[in-house]
Amino acid sequence: MKPDRTSFALGMACLALSWLGLWASWGQIDWRLAGMLAPIALVVTGVGMLLLTGEKH
Numbered sequence: 001m002k003p004d005r006t007s008f009a010l011g012m013a014c015l016a017l018s019w020l021g022l023w024a025s026w027g028q029i030d031w032r033l034a035g036m037l038a039p040i041a042l043v044v045t046g047v048g049m050l051l052l053t054g055e056k057h
Helices: 003-026 031-053
Strands: none
Touching (some): 003 031
């Protein structure tokens, strides 16, 4: 896997965590919604990385 794709996925995960932390410091977080969206975001990121790393014939 190319480093730029890996760093993009890691950067997106870090941004999501930091956004959640900032939101928690300023307001209420619906943890049920956050708990549902986190795995969905991970699956979408994983599928996207798999599609981008596929061999082009």
